[in-house]
Amino acid sequence: MLAYASMDKSALEQEFQKEKAHYDFCKSQNLALNMARGKPSKQQLDGVSDLLQAVVNAEDCIVDGVDTRNYGELVGIRCAREYWADVLGCKLEQTFVGSVSSLNLMFDVISRAYTHGLLHSPKPWCKEEKIKFLCPSPGYDRHFRVTEFFGAELITVDMTLDGPNMDQVEEYVKDPQVKGIWCVPKYSNPDGIIYSDETLERFANLKPAAPDFAIMWDNAYCVHEFRGEYVDFPDIIQMCEKAGNPDMVFEFASTSKITFAGSGVAVMAASKANIDHFTKLFSVQMISNDKINQLRHVRYLKDKAHTLEIMQRHAKIMAPKFRVVSEALHRLILPCGFAHWNEPKGGYFVSLHTMPGTAKRALELCKAAGVEMTPAGATYPYGIDPKDANIRIAPSLPPVEELEKAMDVFCTCLKLAALEKLLMN
């Protein structure tokens, strides 16, 4: 098969008819497949459901003299803080262990910055004439939406193979209206990139004009390798401290993709000053988080070492799915020469860049054939991909057989959309 670029019009036309016929066949099958969200599969969830037996009676609920069934311990129970300090490589006093959702913790940080200000804010962000937020893109739509929700102007920063383009970041932070940046430093969503050591150093050493500039460090995939060995990752909190920016970073993580996506335990990690500041702010809205669930998790996950063992079990389920994606793309898309993508070793996504101007159309075709994908554009601020080229593939949820079908449809749609464009020109 030739690359589309080297085909003449009649060859393209022929190719189009062939793909169209296959597409119509797929459509006739009334599929209902979903690669839209990074949801764990049933198999993964089943593999960790012993968690539910970690706390089953009254005596189980007592730990370090604390009755987890009652009010109290707003910052989280001690053993849960220890657990997260171990996983993230930070200190116990730099952790605040919450309830189910790290997104909610991130939201609360931005929300509180907006209404009351961060530790070093001259005033609450809602009293600023304008605020801006840096969004390395492709990135995570839910991150961008949080800052958009609070009226920030979203500024796209390019992603490189080393993480966000730090030349751009260092330039943008000279503007005092730029209040922060969203980061997924390990297996970035969706590119699966691990920020390089140089990128980390440059982050820690940023000298933003805004005294309350916040690095929102969503370490969502901190232990989420599905191929190869666990990749150790430096503690950004300590790095920022060493660089004289102790309060600049807020790190987040959760067990959503370790145990249960809907019922895990989330954590915020930051300088002790930030944790103290937020514990005080949070005391207005909550008395305590779900400590029984914290304890259940600590009893089951034990520590970082044991968590990594569990992640190896997940890897055995995840790896074949990413293999299906990779093989389909290699077989069906690579020869056509109009798309490229990453081959991550961890995280939950494959980020594909198709022919510019065809991503939306391709996913429209997918939808009509019963395959749901993350909407095109979702990986860019305001949901608008200026090139209309990036598509996030989330292969974790469907079983392998379904995934094979879904990838077949998806690749056909990519090709159809590209051929339509080429034939229109």
Next chain:
Amino acid sequence: MLAYASMDKSALEQEFQKEKAHYDFCKSQNLALNMARGKPSKQQLDGVSDLLQAVVNAEDCIVDGVDTRNYGELVGIRCAREYWADVLGCKLEQTFVGSVSSLNLMFDVISRAYTHGLLHSPKPWCKEEKIKFLCPSPGYDRHFRVTEFFGAELITVDMTLDGPNMDQVEEYVKDPQVKGIWCVPKYSNPDGIIYSDETLERFANLKPAAPDFAIMWDNAYCVHEFRGEYVDFPDIIQMCEKAGNPDMVFEFASTSKITFAGSGVAVMAASKANIDHFTKLFSVQMISNDKINQLRHVRYLKDKAHTLEIMQRHAKIMAPKFRVVSEALHRLILPCGFAHWNEPKGGYFVSLHTMPGTAKRALELCKAAGVEMTPAGATYPYGIDPKDANIRIAPSLPPVEELEKAMDVFCTCLKLAALEKLLMN
């Protein structure tokens, strides 16, 4: 024993010496007793710990085709919404079932009103020149603090035996800056008052100048009788709807004092339009709440009828504690004639009005003798009780023997503070 009012100075002096001697004796015992917060006792928690066995394996997690372990169902699982609709007497579509904390749901409503506005807000509250909030007092300090946190001016409304003074409320709501009111309609915190039918009618028929006036209806003690029969209570949502004010009320409840204070399930109930509005707003900050815990609760609590049976078990533990409080006050305080209090049949508190100008001093003495109480003033806006007279007694946590000691110390301190004041005049 004579009432203090009828004693002459030398009799008062003698009384003071007697109480002082007893106080010094108490102090020498190095007590550490706590009647500060409405925390369930260990006995109560033990009595409901079978809850932990309601969901213990993978299959248990599936309900109505939903895998509660995964993302989704932001509004709550269907059976949890049904449960709360049953308990509160509202409709399923009028419920949003959250995570652990109703306080957090209340906070989020006020926070979102501040940053984005409610359904009928002309603009977000943060863009208003000034906002005011009505605080029936004595009331719940955490309520008041939420609105204080967002810069509202807190206006004290008097409590009557029928609920908030509705003449005052109706007058205040003519001011468009008055944006809402905090209510605990059944077994009010701390007075234990059940709002009368007339009060409810007047609430439902309020005609506030602010189009986005919000009744924050914290039905925290909706099934929390500890003496006598369950008292049925009308559905305020339907009443507001009938009165042409469908979107004016936000109701809250939780299982914090039914199952576990730290790990229960909270609910917000409101008009469908409000639930839809907030579900959209909440979708920015969360993907879903802890559905496993929701399911655990539904499987254990079943329905309203079964919940009331469980509450009868709690009542057997709570009633003797309230009896200790009542008996101590009757025996030690009533004859002195300087204080009065309520005798609630439900809820978590006894609200005592001691001699004006002596509440702070009495609790200072308590603290020095090792008995911790809710700080004096906490039941009023800004923590300032203009009469320095109201004290909230929370007898649920300590065992009966400790409570007896604590009440002995407490009554002694009330008397000492009163005598000090009388002797100074």
